[in-house]
Amino acid sequence: MGTQVLLDLKNVNKVFGSNHVLKNIDLQIEAGKFITFLGPSGCGKTTLLRSIAGFYTVDEGEIWIDGKLVNDLPPYKRGTPMVFQEYALFPHMTVFDNVAYGLDIQKRPEAEIQDRVKAALAKVKLTGLEERYPHEMSGGQQQRVAMARAIVMDSPIILLDEPLSNLDAKLREEVRVELRNIQLDLGLTVIYVTHDQLEALSMSDQIVVFNKGVIDQHGTPHEIYYKPSTQYVADFIGTTNFVDAVTAHIEGDRVTLKYGSNSDTVIVTTNEQLTVGEQVLLSIRPESMRINQQPDPGDFITNGVVKSSMFLGEKERYFLAGDEGKEWIVDAYDIGQTSFQGIVKIRAAADKIHLIKVAK
Known part of the structure:
Protein backbone atom coordinates (compact mmCIF):
# COMPACT_ATOMS: atom_id res chain seq x y z
CA MET A 1 0.00 0.00 0.00
CA PHE A 236 17.80 31.40 5.62
CA ILE A 237 18.35 28.08 7.39
CA GLY A 238 21.09 28.32 9.99
CA THR A 239 24.40 30.02 9.22
CA THR A 240 26.68 29.32 6.31
CA ASN A 241 29.80 30.56 4.53
CA PHE A 242 29.45 31.22 0.80
CA VAL A 243 32.46 30.87 -1.49
CA ASP A 244 32.54 31.92 -5.14
CA ALA A 245 34.03 29.20 -7.31
CA VAL A 246 34.41 28.25 -11.00
CA THR A 247 34.09 24.75 -12.46
CA ALA A 248 37.45 23.67 -13.89
CA HIS A 249 36.84 20.01 -14.72
CA ILE A 250 33.81 17.69 -14.70
CA GLU A 251 33.89 13.91 -14.55
CA GLY A 252 30.50 12.30 -13.90
CA ASP A 253 29.24 13.73 -10.62
CA ARG A 254 32.75 14.80 -9.50
CA VAL A 255 33.50 18.45 -10.17
CA THR A 256 36.88 20.16 -9.73
CA LEU A 257 36.39 23.75 -8.60
CA LYS A 258 38.76 26.70 -8.44
CA TYR A 259 38.32 29.21 -5.64
CA GLY A 260 40.17 32.04 -3.89
CA SER A 261 42.86 34.40 -5.09
CA ASN A 262 45.41 31.56 -5.44
CA SER A 263 43.02 29.50 -7.60
CA ASP A 264 43.17 26.59 -5.17
CA THR A 265 41.07 23.58 -6.15
CA VAL A 266 38.65 21.27 -4.39
CA ILE A 267 36.69 18.30 -5.78
CA VAL A 268 33.05 17.95 -4.76
CA THR A 269 30.32 15.53 -5.83
CA THR A 270 27.03 17.00 -7.03
CA ASN A 271 23.93 16.06 -9.01
CA GLU A 272 23.77 19.51 -10.63
CA GLN A 273 24.13 19.77 -14.41
CA LEU A 274 27.16 22.01 -14.93
CA THR A 275 29.47 23.20 -17.69
CA VAL A 276 33.19 23.94 -17.45
CA GLY A 277 33.85 27.59 -16.65
CA GLU A 278 30.50 28.04 -14.87
CA GLN A 279 30.31 30.29 -11.81
CA VAL A 280 28.90 28.47 -8.77
CA LEU A 281 28.52 29.04 -5.05
CA LEU A 282 29.91 26.76 -2.37
CA SER A 283 28.09 26.59 0.95
CA ILE A 284 30.16 25.49 3.96
CA ARG A 285 28.52 25.35 7.37
CA PRO A 286 30.49 26.79 10.34
CA GLU A 287 30.47 23.41 12.13
CA SER A 288 32.04 21.73 9.07
CA MET A 289 35.19 23.87 9.25
CA ARG A 290 38.30 23.34 11.38
CA ILE A 291 40.90 25.81 12.63
CA ASN A 292 44.65 25.03 12.63
CA GLN A 293 44.24 21.33 11.90
CA GLN A 294 46.47 19.45 9.49
CA PRO A 295 44.55 19.33 6.18
CA ASP A 296 43.96 16.07 4.32
CA PRO A 297 44.65 15.93 0.60
CA GLY A 298 41.72 17.42 -1.34
CA ASP A 299 40.46 19.57 1.56
CA PHE A 300 39.21 23.10 1.09
CA ILE A 301 41.85 25.38 2.69
CA THR A 302 42.23 29.09 3.27
CA ASN A 303 43.72 31.52 5.80
CA GLY A 304 42.01 33.97 8.08
CA VAL A 305 42.66 36.42 10.88
CA VAL A 306 40.61 36.03 14.07
CA LYS A 307 38.62 39.23 14.58
CA SER A 308 36.40 38.15 17.46
CA SER A 309 34.79 35.13 19.04
CA MET A 310 31.63 34.33 20.93
CA PHE A 311 31.31 31.63 23.60
CA LEU A 312 28.06 29.68 23.10
CA GLY A 313 28.44 26.93 25.70
CA GLU A 314 29.01 23.80 23.66
CA LYS A 315 31.02 25.71 21.07
CA GLU A 316 33.06 28.81 20.42
CA ARG A 317 32.02 30.77 17.33
CA TYR A 318 34.86 32.56 15.55
CA PHE A 319 34.54 35.50 13.18
CA LEU A 320 37.52 35.71 10.85
CA ALA A 321 38.70 38.01 8.08
CA GLY A 322 40.00 36.21 4.99
CA ASP A 323 41.46 37.27 1.67
CA GLU A 324 39.91 40.20 -0.18
CA GLY A 325 37.71 41.20 2.76
CA LYS A 326 35.95 37.82 2.93
CA GLU A 327 34.35 37.10 6.30
CA TRP A 328 34.27 33.58 7.76
CA ILE A 329 32.23 32.09 10.58
CA VAL A 330 33.76 28.92 12.09
CA ASP A 331 32.48 26.90 15.06
CA ALA A 332 35.00 25.12 17.28
CA TYR A 333 33.62 22.44 19.62
CA ASP A 334 35.02 21.06 22.84
CA ILE A 335 38.35 22.85 22.63
CA GLY A 336 38.61 23.37 26.39
CA GLN A 337 39.98 26.68 27.58
CA THR A 338 42.18 27.44 24.57
CA SER A 339 41.23 30.20 22.17
CA PHE A 340 42.53 30.84 18.67
CA GLN A 341 44.11 34.20 17.90
CA GLY A 342 45.92 35.95 15.07
CA ILE A 343 46.41 34.31 11.67
CA VAL A 344 44.95 30.81 11.43
CA LYS A 345 44.45 28.12 8.80
CA ILE A 346 40.88 27.07 8.02
CA ARG A 347 40.00 23.75 6.41
CA ALA A 348 36.87 21.85 5.42
CA ALA A 349 36.60 18.32 4.09
CA ALA A 350 35.40 18.19 0.47
CA ASP A 351 32.42 15.99 1.38
CA LYS A 352 31.14 18.68 3.74
CA ILE A 353 30.90 21.25 0.95
CA HIS A 354 27.61 21.78 -0.85
CA LEU A 355 27.51 23.23 -4.35
CA ILE A 356 24.70 25.59 -5.37
CA LYS A 357 24.00 26.62 -8.94
CA VAL A 358 23.84 30.38 -9.37
CA ALA A 359 20.48 31.51 -10.76
CA LYS A 360 20.93 33.18 -14.11
Whole structure:
Protein backbone atom coordinates (compact mmCIF):
# COMPACT_ATOMS: atom_id res chain seq x y z
CA MET A 1 0.00 0.00 0.00
CA GLY A 2 1.50 3.34 -1.10
CA THR A 3 1.47 6.54 0.89
CA GLN A 4 -1.74 8.48 0.71
CA VAL A 5 -1.71 12.09 -0.54
CA LEU A 6 -4.06 13.89 1.83
CA LEU A 7 -3.62 17.46 0.60
CA ASP A 8 -3.04 18.27 -3.05
CA LEU A 9 -2.50 21.89 -4.11
CA LYS A 10 -2.57 22.55 -7.84
CA ASN A 11 -1.36 25.85 -9.29
CA VAL A 12 -2.67 27.90 -6.34
CA ASN A 13 -2.53 31.68 -6.79
CA LYS A 14 -3.64 34.45 -4.45
CA VAL A 15 -3.55 38.17 -5.14
CA PHE A 16 -4.28 41.02 -2.71
CA GLY A 17 -4.63 44.22 -4.71
CA SER A 18 -1.39 44.59 -6.66
CA ASN A 19 0.41 42.09 -4.43
CA HIS A 20 0.74 38.59 -5.93
CA VAL A 21 1.14 36.72 -2.63
CA LEU A 22 1.03 33.08 -3.83
CA LYS A 23 2.44 32.20 -7.24
CA ASN A 24 1.59 28.87 -8.90
CA ILE A 25 1.91 26.75 -5.75
CA ASP A 26 2.01 23.01 -6.42
CA LEU A 27 2.35 20.84 -3.33
CA GLN A 28 1.38 17.36 -2.20
CA ILE A 29 1.25 16.40 1.46
CA GLU A 30 1.05 12.82 2.71
CA ALA A 31 -1.15 11.57 5.53
CA GLY A 32 0.41 11.27 8.99
CA LYS A 33 3.26 13.73 8.38
CA PHE A 34 4.34 16.84 10.26
CA ILE A 35 4.89 19.48 7.58
CA THR A 36 6.28 22.93 8.31
CA PHE A 37 5.80 26.01 6.12
CA LEU A 38 8.90 28.09 6.79
CA GLY A 39 9.93 31.56 5.68
CA PRO A 40 10.23 35.20 6.74
CA SER A 41 7.24 37.50 7.27
CA GLY A 42 5.38 38.26 4.06
CA CYS A 43 6.59 35.20 2.12
CA GLY A 44 3.10 33.68 1.70
CA LYS A 45 3.18 30.81 4.21
CA THR A 46 0.29 32.05 6.41
CA THR A 47 -1.75 33.07 3.36
CA LEU A 48 -1.43 29.52 2.02
CA LEU A 49 -2.40 28.04 5.41
CA ARG A 50 -5.50 30.27 5.56
CA SER A 51 -6.37 29.39 1.96
CA ILE A 52 -6.25 25.68 2.86
CA ALA A 53 -8.48 26.39 5.88
CA GLY A 54 -10.96 28.30 3.71
CA PHE A 55 -10.52 31.74 5.31
CA TYR A 56 -9.24 33.04 1.97
CA THR A 57 -10.59 32.16 -1.47
CA VAL A 58 -7.83 31.42 -3.96
CA ASP A 59 -7.86 33.36 -7.24
CA GLU A 60 -6.65 30.45 -9.30
CA GLY A 61 -5.87 26.77 -8.76
CA GLU A 62 -7.38 23.87 -6.84
CA ILE A 63 -7.23 22.65 -3.24
CA TRP A 64 -7.97 18.94 -2.79
CA ILE A 65 -8.34 17.44 0.69
CA ASP A 66 -8.73 13.69 1.06
CA GLY A 67 -9.71 13.35 -2.61
CA LYS A 68 -12.34 16.15 -2.48
CA LEU A 69 -12.12 19.50 -4.24
CA VAL A 70 -12.80 22.01 -1.43
CA ASN A 71 -12.42 25.39 -3.17
CA ASP A 72 -16.10 26.25 -2.65
CA LEU A 73 -16.51 24.76 0.83
CA PRO A 74 -16.67 27.04 3.91
CA PRO A 75 -14.03 26.51 6.63
CA TYR A 76 -16.27 24.44 8.94
CA LYS A 77 -16.93 21.90 6.17
CA ARG A 78 -13.30 21.36 5.19
CA GLY A 79 -12.11 19.31 8.16
CA THR A 80 -9.11 21.60 8.72
CA PRO A 81 -9.31 23.02 12.25
CA MET A 82 -6.79 25.75 12.91
CA VAL A 83 -4.83 26.55 16.07
CA PHE A 84 -4.04 30.26 16.07
CA GLN A 85 -1.15 32.23 17.50
CA GLU A 86 -3.29 33.54 20.34
CA TYR A 87 -5.13 30.17 20.66
CA ALA A 88 -8.52 31.95 20.22
CA LEU A 89 -9.97 30.24 23.30
CA PHE A 90 -13.29 31.54 24.62
CA PRO A 91 -12.43 33.21 27.96
CA HIS A 92 -15.96 32.80 29.39
CA MET A 93 -16.05 29.03 28.69
CA THR A 94 -14.51 26.18 30.65
CA VAL A 95 -11.88 23.93 29.13
CA PHE A 96 -14.55 21.30 28.49
CA ASP A 97 -16.87 23.74 26.70
CA ASN A 98 -14.01 25.20 24.66
CA VAL A 99 -13.09 21.75 23.41
CA ALA A 100 -16.74 20.76 22.84
CA TYR A 101 -17.57 23.91 20.88
CA GLY A 102 -17.13 22.48 17.37
CA LEU A 103 -19.15 19.38 18.23
CA ASP A 104 -21.93 21.52 19.74
CA ILE A 105 -22.17 23.47 16.48
CA GLN A 106 -22.51 20.16 14.61
CA LYS A 107 -25.32 19.29 17.06
CA ARG A 108 -23.73 15.96 18.04
CA PRO A 109 -25.52 13.84 20.69
CA GLU A 110 -24.58 14.78 24.27
CA ALA A 111 -23.15 11.33 25.10
CA GLU A 112 -20.89 11.44 22.05
CA ILE A 113 -19.67 14.95 22.96
CA GLN A 114 -18.83 13.79 26.49
CA ASP A 115 -16.86 10.80 25.22
CA ARG A 116 -14.98 12.64 22.49
CA VAL A 117 -14.03 15.63 24.65
CA LYS A 118 -12.78 13.37 27.46
CA ALA A 119 -10.74 11.35 24.96
CA ALA A 120 -9.25 14.50 23.39
CA LEU A 121 -8.32 15.95 26.79
CA ALA A 122 -6.71 12.67 27.80
CA LYS A 123 -4.60 12.72 24.63
CA VAL A 124 -3.18 16.14 25.53
CA LYS A 125 -2.82 15.24 29.25
CA LEU A 126 -5.45 17.67 30.56
CA THR A 127 -7.76 15.15 32.29
CA GLY A 128 -9.08 16.66 35.52
CA LEU A 129 -8.89 20.28 34.29
CA GLU A 130 -12.25 20.24 32.46
CA GLU A 131 -13.83 22.90 34.70
CA ARG A 132 -10.95 25.38 34.58
CA TYR A 133 -11.13 28.62 32.62
CA PRO A 134 -8.39 29.70 30.17
CA HIS A 135 -7.15 32.53 32.46
CA GLU A 136 -6.50 29.96 35.20
CA MET A 137 -4.05 28.05 33.00
CA SER A 138 -0.45 28.49 31.90
CA GLY A 139 0.45 29.33 28.30
CA GLY A 140 1.49 25.74 27.69
CA GLN A 141 -1.83 24.40 29.04
CA GLN A 142 -3.82 26.86 26.91
CA GLN A 143 -1.83 25.62 23.92
CA ARG A 144 -2.92 22.06 24.74
CA VAL A 145 -6.57 23.10 25.07
CA ALA A 146 -6.35 24.63 21.59
CA MET A 147 -4.81 21.39 20.33
CA ALA A 148 -7.56 19.29 21.98
CA ARG A 149 -10.19 21.47 20.34
CA ALA A 150 -8.63 20.63 16.96
CA ILE A 151 -8.16 16.90 17.71
CA VAL A 152 -11.74 16.40 18.93
CA MET A 153 -13.11 17.07 15.44
CA ASP A 154 -11.41 13.90 14.06
CA SER A 155 -10.24 16.00 11.14
CA PRO A 156 -7.87 14.79 8.44
CA ILE A 157 -5.55 17.81 8.80
CA ILE A 158 -4.73 20.14 11.68
CA LEU A 159 -3.36 23.60 10.84
CA LEU A 160 -1.12 25.47 13.27
CA ASP A 161 -0.31 29.15 12.74
CA GLU A 162 2.83 30.09 14.73
CA PRO A 163 1.22 28.64 17.87
CA LEU A 164 4.32 28.89 20.08
CA SER A 165 5.31 32.49 19.41
CA ASN A 166 3.66 33.77 22.62
CA LEU A 167 5.57 31.38 24.89
CA ASP A 168 8.94 32.00 26.52
CA ALA A 169 11.99 30.10 25.22
CA LYS A 170 12.02 27.24 27.75
CA LEU A 171 8.28 26.62 27.50
CA ARG A 172 8.45 26.76 23.71
CA GLU A 173 10.94 23.93 23.77
CA GLU A 174 8.75 21.81 26.06
CA VAL A 175 5.56 22.42 24.07
CA ARG A 176 7.45 21.77 20.82
CA VAL A 177 8.37 18.27 22.06
CA GLU A 178 4.81 17.73 23.31
CA LEU A 179 3.23 18.77 20.02
CA ARG A 180 5.48 16.45 18.07
CA ASN A 181 4.72 13.58 20.47
CA ILE A 182 0.96 14.13 20.19
CA GLN A 183 1.25 14.20 16.39
CA LEU A 184 3.27 10.97 16.31
CA ASP A 185 1.10 9.15 18.88
CA LEU A 186 -2.13 9.95 17.06
CA GLY A 187 -0.75 9.73 13.51
CA LEU A 188 -2.08 13.22 12.79
CA THR A 189 -1.36 15.18 9.64
CA VAL A 190 -0.16 18.58 10.82
CA ILE A 191 0.73 21.68 8.81
CA TYR A 192 2.69 24.10 10.94
CA VAL A 193 3.64 27.68 10.06
CA THR A 194 6.72 29.30 11.57
CA HIS A 195 9.58 31.67 10.76
CA ASP A 196 11.77 29.91 13.35
CA GLN A 197 14.33 27.67 11.61
CA LEU A 198 15.17 25.67 14.75
CA GLU A 199 11.51 24.91 15.31
CA ALA A 200 11.16 23.72 11.71
CA LEU A 201 14.31 21.57 11.80
CA SER A 202 13.53 19.93 15.13
CA MET A 203 9.85 19.08 14.60
CA SER A 204 9.22 18.34 10.94
CA ASP A 205 9.10 15.34 8.66
CA GLN A 206 9.19 17.77 5.73
CA ILE A 207 9.90 21.49 5.45
CA VAL A 208 8.50 23.73 2.72
CA VAL A 209 10.63 26.88 2.38
CA PHE A 210 8.80 29.92 1.00
CA ASN A 211 10.43 32.84 -0.77
CA LYS A 212 8.27 35.76 -1.95
CA GLY A 213 5.22 33.67 -2.77
CA VAL A 214 6.96 30.68 -4.35
CA ILE A 215 8.26 27.42 -2.87
CA ASP A 216 12.07 27.46 -3.04
CA GLN A 217 12.55 23.97 -1.66
CA HIS A 218 10.52 21.11 -0.20
CA GLY A 219 12.40 18.34 1.58
CA THR A 220 13.42 16.70 4.84
CA PRO A 221 15.14 18.82 7.50
CA HIS A 222 18.48 17.17 6.60
CA GLU A 223 18.04 17.95 2.91
CA ILE A 224 17.05 21.55 3.58
CA TYR A 225 20.00 22.08 5.93
CA TYR A 226 22.79 20.16 4.18
CA LYS A 227 21.61 20.30 0.56
CA PRO A 228 19.91 23.67 0.06
CA SER A 229 18.80 24.08 -3.53
CA THR A 230 19.23 27.87 -3.61
CA GLN A 231 21.37 30.53 -1.97
CA TYR A 232 18.22 31.87 -0.29
CA VAL A 233 17.51 28.53 1.44
CA ALA A 234 21.16 28.07 2.50
CA ASP A 235 21.21 31.58 3.94
CA PHE A 236 17.80 31.40 5.62
CA ILE A 237 18.35 28.08 7.39
CA GLY A 238 21.09 28.32 9.99
CA THR A 239 24.40 30.02 9.22
CA THR A 240 26.68 29.32 6.31
CA ASN A 241 29.80 30.56 4.53
CA PHE A 242 29.45 31.22 0.80
CA VAL A 243 32.46 30.87 -1.49
CA ASP A 244 32.54 31.92 -5.14
CA ALA A 245 34.03 29.20 -7.31
CA VAL A 246 34.41 28.25 -11.00
CA THR A 247 34.09 24.75 -12.46
CA ALA A 248 37.45 23.67 -13.89
CA HIS A 249 36.84 20.01 -14.72
CA ILE A 250 33.81 17.69 -14.70
CA GLU A 251 33.89 13.91 -14.55
CA GLY A 252 30.50 12.30 -13.90
CA ASP A 253 29.24 13.73 -10.62
CA ARG A 254 32.75 14.80 -9.50
CA VAL A 255 33.50 18.45 -10.17
CA THR A 256 36.88 20.16 -9.73
CA LEU A 257 36.39 23.75 -8.60
CA LYS A 258 38.76 26.70 -8.44
CA TYR A 259 38.32 29.21 -5.64
CA GLY A 260 40.17 32.04 -3.89
CA SER A 261 42.86 34.40 -5.09
CA ASN A 262 45.41 31.56 -5.44
CA SER A 263 43.02 29.50 -7.60
CA ASP A 264 43.17 26.59 -5.17
CA THR A 265 41.07 23.58 -6.15
CA VAL A 266 38.65 21.27 -4.39
CA ILE A 267 36.69 18.30 -5.78
CA VAL A 268 33.05 17.95 -4.76
CA THR A 269 30.32 15.53 -5.83
CA THR A 270 27.03 17.00 -7.03
CA ASN A 271 23.93 16.06 -9.01
CA GLU A 272 23.77 19.51 -10.63
CA GLN A 273 24.13 19.77 -14.41
CA LEU A 274 27.16 22.01 -14.93
CA THR A 275 29.47 23.20 -17.69
CA VAL A 276 33.19 23.94 -17.45
CA GLY A 277 33.85 27.59 -16.65
CA GLU A 278 30.50 28.04 -14.87
CA GLN A 279 30.31 30.29 -11.81
CA VAL A 280 28.90 28.47 -8.77
CA LEU A 281 28.52 29.04 -5.05
CA LEU A 282 29.91 26.76 -2.37
CA SER A 283 28.09 26.59 0.95
CA ILE A 284 30.16 25.49 3.96
CA ARG A 285 28.52 25.35 7.37
CA PRO A 286 30.49 26.79 10.34
CA GLU A 287 30.47 23.41 12.13
CA SER A 288 32.04 21.73 9.07
CA MET A 289 35.19 23.87 9.25
CA ARG A 290 38.30 23.34 11.38
CA ILE A 291 40.90 25.81 12.63
CA ASN A 292 44.65 25.03 12.63
CA GLN A 293 44.24 21.33 11.90
CA GLN A 294 46.47 19.45 9.49
CA PRO A 295 44.55 19.33 6.18
CA ASP A 296 43.96 16.07 4.32
CA PRO A 297 44.65 15.93 0.60
CA GLY A 298 41.72 17.42 -1.34
CA ASP A 299 40.46 19.57 1.56
CA PHE A 300 39.21 23.10 1.09
CA ILE A 301 41.85 25.38 2.69
CA THR A 302 42.23 29.09 3.27
CA ASN A 303 43.72 31.52 5.80
CA GLY A 304 42.01 33.97 8.08
CA VAL A 305 42.66 36.42 10.88
CA VAL A 306 40.61 36.03 14.07
CA LYS A 307 38.62 39.23 14.58
CA SER A 308 36.40 38.15 17.46
CA SER A 309 34.79 35.13 19.04
CA MET A 310 31.63 34.33 20.93
CA PHE A 311 31.31 31.63 23.60
CA LEU A 312 28.06 29.68 23.10
CA GLY A 313 28.44 26.93 25.70
CA GLU A 314 29.01 23.80 23.66
CA LYS A 315 31.02 25.71 21.07
CA GLU A 316 33.06 28.81 20.42
CA ARG A 317 32.02 30.77 17.33
CA TYR A 318 34.86 32.56 15.55
CA PHE A 319 34.54 35.50 13.18
CA LEU A 320 37.52 35.71 10.85
CA ALA A 321 38.70 38.01 8.08
CA GLY A 322 40.00 36.21 4.99
CA ASP A 323 41.46 37.27 1.67
CA GLU A 324 39.91 40.20 -0.18
CA GLY A 325 37.71 41.20 2.76
CA LYS A 326 35.95 37.82 2.93
CA GLU A 327 34.35 37.10 6.30
CA TRP A 328 34.27 33.58 7.76
CA ILE A 329 32.23 32.09 10.58
CA VAL A 330 33.76 28.92 12.09
CA ASP A 331 32.48 26.90 15.06
CA ALA A 332 35.00 25.12 17.28
CA TYR A 333 33.62 22.44 19.62
CA ASP A 334 35.02 21.06 22.84
CA ILE A 335 38.35 22.85 22.63
CA GLY A 336 38.61 23.37 26.39
CA GLN A 337 39.98 26.68 27.58
CA THR A 338 42.18 27.44 24.57
CA SER A 339 41.23 30.20 22.17
CA PHE A 340 42.53 30.84 18.67
CA GLN A 341 44.11 34.20 17.90
CA GLY A 342 45.92 35.95 15.07
CA ILE A 343 46.41 34.31 11.67
CA VAL A 344 44.95 30.81 11.43
CA LYS A 345 44.45 28.12 8.80
CA ILE A 346 40.88 27.07 8.02
CA ARG A 347 40.00 23.75 6.41
CA ALA A 348 36.87 21.85 5.42
CA ALA A 349 36.60 18.32 4.09
CA ALA A 350 35.40 18.19 0.47
CA ASP A 351 32.42 15.99 1.38
CA LYS A 352 31.14 18.68 3.74
CA ILE A 353 30.90 21.25 0.95
CA HIS A 354 27.61 21.78 -0.85
CA LEU A 355 27.51 23.23 -4.35
CA ILE A 356 24.70 25.59 -5.37
CA LYS A 357 24.00 26.62 -8.94
CA VAL A 358 23.84 30.38 -9.37
CA ALA A 359 20.48 31.51 -10.76
CA LYS A 360 20.93 33.18 -14.11
